[in-house]
Amino acid sequence: MIMVIVVDDEKVIREGIGRFVxxxxxxxxxxxxENGVSAYDAIREKKPDLVICDIMMPKWDGIQLIGACREQDITCEFVLLSGYSEFEYARAAIRYQVLDYINKPINPALLKKMLEDAQRVIGNKNKIRKKLQSTIYDKVLEEEVMSADEEHIEQLQQQMPHRVLAVNGYDGGKNGWDTEKVRIYCDEILQKQTYEQYIVYNKNGLIIIILVGVDTREHAIEKIWMELLAYAKGQGGNAAMGIGDTVSGMREIPTSYRKAKAALYEAQCREDRCCLFERLPYTYKSPGSIYARDISVVESALHLQNREQVLEVVQETADRYKISLPPYVIYSFIQKCAKEIWNLCEENTVLPTEFEQKDIFSKLTAAPDTERLMERFYSFAVPACKALEQIQGKHYGGTIDEVINYIHLNYTQDISTQKICSVFYFNQSYFSALFKSKTGSNYNDYVTNLRIAKAKELLKSGNYKISEISAMIGYNSSRYFSKVFRARTGELPQEYKNHFLNK
Structure with missing residues (x-):
């Protein structure tokens, strides 16, 4: 919808053009x-796309009005009306890059053509602007904004209220719905409801809508939801929507985005298929802090390239989560498992040719329920783990594989060289040499690196004290842990943790 202000000191003309619009x-x-001064105030307040303006008016003429707007970086389009054919006016119109210049008396056919031209120009300009904004907003969602983007953020009015909506749908076919088609439909809905500032784009199989500085209250969003649901059912399928909190400014958008996704996954398990985060029946926690220990078990099975064990651990964990944890934790856990499998396949260059990373994670993110989430996970994980099994002999050899698995399962305890040799009946000198020849690392370095990697994950979650993390990764002394951590990373655990506290 193109928003228009008409300015003319002659009542009959301005009302006539207004009716035509x-x-x-x-x-x-x-x-x-009726004059340039009142028009200037209206333009600043209402931010039109198009201003149809007479040249000769009291107080400010049309040229003065355009000049004042351009000085304030107001970018709306102008069309000038004039009963005169003076060259100076035409030259000024060119200087200020007005869209058109129409002589009075106004011909309705010319006015119609001008509006059609304006619609095309403004439509193209808005597409370019929204494309740029969606790129910046996507960086904000992922908290990847660089200093070069700061100017764009300022231009996007960062202190205005924002609210993120996450939409998923399923048309009953194998491949889900056409997200680009739905994005266009969402755009039409928002235009029809006169939302002036919004972004709608595709992200990992979902439709992300960001409402900016407009009515973000529940009853307003309900209108969007009802039209989307009707569209999805018209396609023979269904839809779900998660609604994040309203936040102040672009810097808080990642929070609204995470909450919108949590609400979406909850909505997909409900009959009404729509959920506001603020009405979730539980307190939101970072999923990574919940499944940290279970991911460690999956990683251990992956190190042995044991397909059956990997799939068994994932299924058992997902089943356990379904009983006591909210859906967003299950989705996040499965996506993390898929990422670990993908990374290991990539390291060993055994990625099945039929898979692309973007497609895998889009399908997992957009799974309409946990049952199909698991189906999509297995469609990738089974052939990927099979490919890993086939290269098992290229790595450490059977006995060292068992040691590696034991380390990953027991790094929280005393696993000194003496302990390992006692468990696996190795001669200590022989074991040290064998371990280094097979892994490229001496045993103590391997264990320390593993513990530090696990410590980093726990520190990032922000849910544990340094003393707790020390005990969780196998150090009896938090002071000694801090010393080792600093030697390996160059900073103390608390310093590392502080990097993530405000994210």
Missing amino acids: KETEGFELLQTC
Whole structure:
């Protein structure tokens, strides 16, 4: 919808043009004004896309009005009306890059053509602007904004309220719905409801809608949801929507985004298929802090390239989560498992040719329920783990494989060289040499690196004290742990933890 302000000191003309605008599809009349000063105030307040403006008016003429707007970086389009054919006016119009210049008396056919031209120009400009904004907003969602983006963020009015909506749908076919088609439909819904500032784009198989500085209250969003649901059912399928909290400014958008996804996964398990985060029946916690220990078990099985054990651990954990944990934790856990499998396949260059990383994670993210989430996970994990099994002999050899598995399962305890040799009946000198020849690392370094890697994961979660983490990764003394951590990373555990506290 293109928003229009009409400015003319002659009442008959401004009201006539106003009626014409209101009767033209795709346009909405915001206001009519009788002089340049009142028009300037209206333009600053209502931010129209198009201003149809007389040149000769009291107080400010049309050229003065355009000049004042351009000085304030107001980028709306202008069309000038004039009963005169003076060269100076035409030259000024060119200087300020007005869209068109129409002589009075106004021919309705010319006015119609001008509106059609304006619709095309403004539509193209908005597409380019929204494309740029969606790129910046996506970086904000992923908290990847660099200093070079700061200027764009300022231009996008970072202190305005924002609210993120996450939409998923399923048309009953094998491949789900056409997300680009749905994105266009969402765009039409928002335009029809006169949302002036919003971003809608595809992200990992979902439709992400960001409402900016507009009515983000529940009853307003309900209208969007009802139209989307009707569309999905018209396609023979269904849809779900998760609604994040309203936040102040772009810097808080990642919070609204995470909450929108948590609400979406909850909505997919409900009959009404729509959920506000603020109404979730539980307190949100970082999923990584919940499944940290279970992921360690999956990683251990992966190190042995044991397909059956990997799949068994994942299934048992998912089944356990379904009983007591919210859906967003299950989705996040399965996505993390898929990422670990992908990374290991990539390291060993055994990725099945039929898989692409983007497709895998889009399908997992957009799974309409936990049952199909598991189906999609297995469609990737089974052939990937099979490929890993086939290279098992290329790595450490059977006995060292058992040691590696034992380390990953027991790094929280005393696993000194003496302990390992006692468990596996190795001669200590022989074991040290064999371990280094097979892994490229001496035993103590291997264990320390593993513990530090696990410590980093726990520190990132922000849910544990340094003393707790020390005990969780096998160090009896938090002071000694801090010393080792600093030697390996260059900073103390608390310093490392502080990097992630405000994210």
